[in-house]
Amino acid sequence: MKIGVLGTGVVGETIGAKLVALGHEVKISGRAPVNDKAIAWAAKVGAKASYGTFAEAAAFAELVFNCTKGEGAVDAVRAAREGLSGKILVDVTNPLDFSAGFPPTLFVSGTDSLGERIQREVPEAKVVKALNTINCNVMVDPARLGGASDVFVSGNDAEAKATVSRFLCEQFGWKEVVDLGDITTARGTESYLPLWIRLMSALKTADFNVKLVRS
Template identity: 50%
Template sequence: MRIGIIGTGTVGRTLAGKLVSLGHEVTIGSRTKDNTAATTWAEQAGPRGHGGTFADAAAFGELIVNATAGTVSLKALQAAGAGALAGKILIDVSNPLVFSPEGEVGLDPVGTDSVGERIQREFPQARVVKALNTMSAPVMVEPGRVPGEHNAFVAGDDPDAKAEVVALLEQFGWPAGSVLDLGDIKGARGMEMLMPFWLRLMGHFGSTDFNYSLRSAG
């Protein structure tokens, strides 16, 4: 599959590397074509890895991943182009973290809205699925870093798009049944609100190799 990744940070590069290793062809996009992170990654990735702009990545991909910071995701995707996103699955991995002058972590939006919902409203023809934002980048692509059974989540309005995302996560190593469907795109609100809590847990554990494990009594 051809996959376009919007964003060249740690999350974008980690996902891109995993996808290439699985045999997918990936274009990773940045604001400018000469972005060092994108060009360096492409040089190291081999013939299935390419660098370019946000628009290049969106036009290339049959499936798109938003791996930008949540506070700038709409601008990045607007630069990618609504036409290039139309009809495609768009996996939103972002978190809208904001930091006070005192270093306290918050979210914007929060509570009654989410980045996932804003993306779906801005690009109504895209098939937005919120996923993978509740863990570190290494755990996203190598769930075995955390012992035992633990969970990833998806939320989105298109059931078929969610099923395709779950299948992709299974390629990453997530066992069948470990990915929990939280319903429509409003489920992104709770997923994004987990991130300040996750940062507290990171401080407690002193590591990013942890995740949520949920069990039902039913």
């Protein structure tokens, strides 16, 4: 499958490398037409990895992951808008504001979310918020944890959510995907980040996740 990844940070590179290892063709992407670091990364990952602009990655792909930093997420999807039309955009971003240092706050919360802003920016794309509650090493390898845990999806298109849920299970090895509802439920998973950050500090590792326990 041809997959586009917006963002050349550690999340984009981790997801990109996993997808190439699974046999997919992956174009990671940034704002600039040339990004020497990302081009070198793609060369190292293998022949099925390449680098392009946000617009080129979206045009190339059948499925797109948005792994940009939160502050650049809306700009990135705006640049990729034409290529995203009709496609599923898995939005992994979080609205983290590090401008006052650590711990970060959220630059959007309450009655809006970054997932909703992105869906409004590219109404022709099917945005599925997913994976934003987990460190990237766990995103692509949930079995590295000492037991099954949960991942959540939010989005307005039921078929797109089902496709992404199947993809997460079949490709990344997730056992259970919890459908929270429409894209407004991204407010929930994004709002969890301040707890995730405190848990990371208390547990002294990013290698963790939560499992829902029910009656």
